[in-house]
Amino acid sequence: MQRKMKESDPILEVENLAASTDNLPILKGVSLTVYPGEIHAIMGRNGCGKSTLSKIIAGHPSYNITNGDIKFLGENINSLEPEERSQSGIFLGFQYPIEIPGVSNLEFLRVSTNARRKFLNKEELDTFDFEELVKEKLEIVQMDHAFLSRSVNQGFSGGEKKRNEILQMALLEPKIAILDETDSGLDIDALRIVASGIKKISNAQTGIILITHYQRLLDEIKPNYVHVMSDGQIIKTGESDLALELEEKGYEWTDNFIKET
């Protein structure tokens, strides 16, 4: 589709990306460009490659890029380690946040935040200064301080895990956040908290990719663009009303689309 003229440079450019795992092709030529201030939604059936796309952008080691490029702020990042991508400002909100027994959430958040700060040439925070910062950020996701003393995600409810993800996003202040089904498993109240958290954290300089199945998140955070994925490709791109149409007609409706390139 026709894009308006942009004044600034794109944050993320995915160009004709193909990728496989165990020699099984998952992505078959995906292109996507995100400019500052934009919110993109990616929708599609389970297994269409949405989550894979997000993991590959974050650098998951299980996938091989067989063709195409991922550019972040104009630089090719195909071969960067996941930690380098995070430090430079790419954030992946996990669909299923991982439990790390024995590692305190507070310490994890501090080490993570400091890794990003170091990259930005900001002063690293000691335990006390970090406590101050994290207190402020906890309010964004309405989390209790007690979360910090528990092990990372261990014994957290589904909603608590997702809020912990958004807390990490708030601390890391990424340039681009890819949120993989952050809305799944949330009740209405938790969804509102998470959505308002995302809105508070993002600004005119950041880009957001929302991977979702449901309109209800998009009611809270209105996307500029909606992409529909099927069998490892983006088969249709539209504006926010595409999501409404999709909700009404179901994915079957999209089966008839011919791939737009």
Next chain:
Amino acid sequence: MVNENLVKDVVKEPYKYGFVTDIDTDKIEKGLNEDVIKLISQKKEEPKFLLDFRLKAFKKWQKMKEPDWAALGYKKIDYQDIIYYSAPKQKEKISSLDEVDPKLLETFDKLGIPLTEQKKLTNVAVDAVFDSVSIATTFREELSKHGVIFCSISEAVKNHADLIEKYLGTVVPDSDNYFAALNSAVFSDGSFVYIPKGVTCPMDLSSYFRINSGDSGQFERTLIIAEESSSVSYLEGCTAPMFDTNTLHAAVVELIALDDASIKYSTVQNWYAGDEEGIGGIFNFVTKRGKCLGKRSKISWSQVETGSAITWKYPSCLLLGEESVGEFYSVALTNNLQQADTGTKMIHIGPKTKSTIVSKGISAGKSKNSYRGLVKMGTKATGSRNYSQCDSMLIGDQASANTFPYIKSQQPNSEIEHEASTCRISEDQLFYLQSRGIEFEEAVSMMVSGFCRDVFNQLPMEFAAEADKLLALKLEGSVG
């Protein structure tokens, strides 16, 4: 999946303590017979009772067979090919540290154990043992003000013969096992601690064992006695140079706690482990046992075992006194071709005795790591309780972990609880931490520290930090 070169690079991380101190030594000929034992005893100017103790143990040892029940594999040891006494040559009688060979002081400096007055650690008294002899013990005057005796066992034999004669071999009898019998026959040096009635030892006591010579075995002997209502925290550290031969280390440690006394014994063992092909390294065959003789007495073992080609040890507690308490907190980490068969024995003899076992085994590389433990409730141990938790963590897909818990109860009115788990560091966990900007190596060490948290919490502060660092260092590049 993980960058192969990165893995190789960090595995090559050299063993920091692998240097050899070039020093003149007084070594006796290789081999073991009655004359050698007499010679050791004579060199140490020992009283007759001790020579008799040694000779009796030697006779028993000759009739014993090297045990083979542990889940370990190694080439047979030739006991005639070992030097049983090796000591750095120095002046006959040393009255102050100024007379100690500077090379020795330098060695301990390099190991992070400064001994000189100006540099010594501020809140820990240290007994430094180099091969077969104790070099120096710091803070002796300060300790003696409180009536605490902290010296080498050789010195204790001379100055406190009554205590040695009364307690030596009462916890680990001379024929307890093959290696304990060998130690009883040839032990060279080690530490002696005596805490008088009602005294809380004003500082942590620490022994640092250094093997320097490649062809001599180290057979140290440690004896700690805590009189009524006294308490002490004792730390033990170990390192050795890198040799391509295996060095035998067969120590015996005996602890005795009387009424209301408490002994906390912490070990960070980092003997040279051999290279990645399994060449060289220390055989660490150790007998450690504590006797809770008094009512409400308490003995607590905590150990972090990271070194040695083979570790074979079971720090144990004999719980005789009513309401006495035994504890065992262990982290054993093996990498490359290391083998560890370690655990504890909690023998409940008295009534209302209590024991806790927390064991964390981490196996990386192609290593083998076994927990082996016995909990026994005797007929009189009414109302006694045990809780055991044995967790294993596997790193990579070529390491193995075993748990062998033995439980024997002759007392229906007692409780025994055993929990066990095995886990693996998953790629998803690593990716999660990495995707939050945390470097791969740090991510691994964070998870391992997390896994060991329950045990590290039991270690004295300085030790806990050291243990954390040590594990990180040992594990670098082991995940693939």
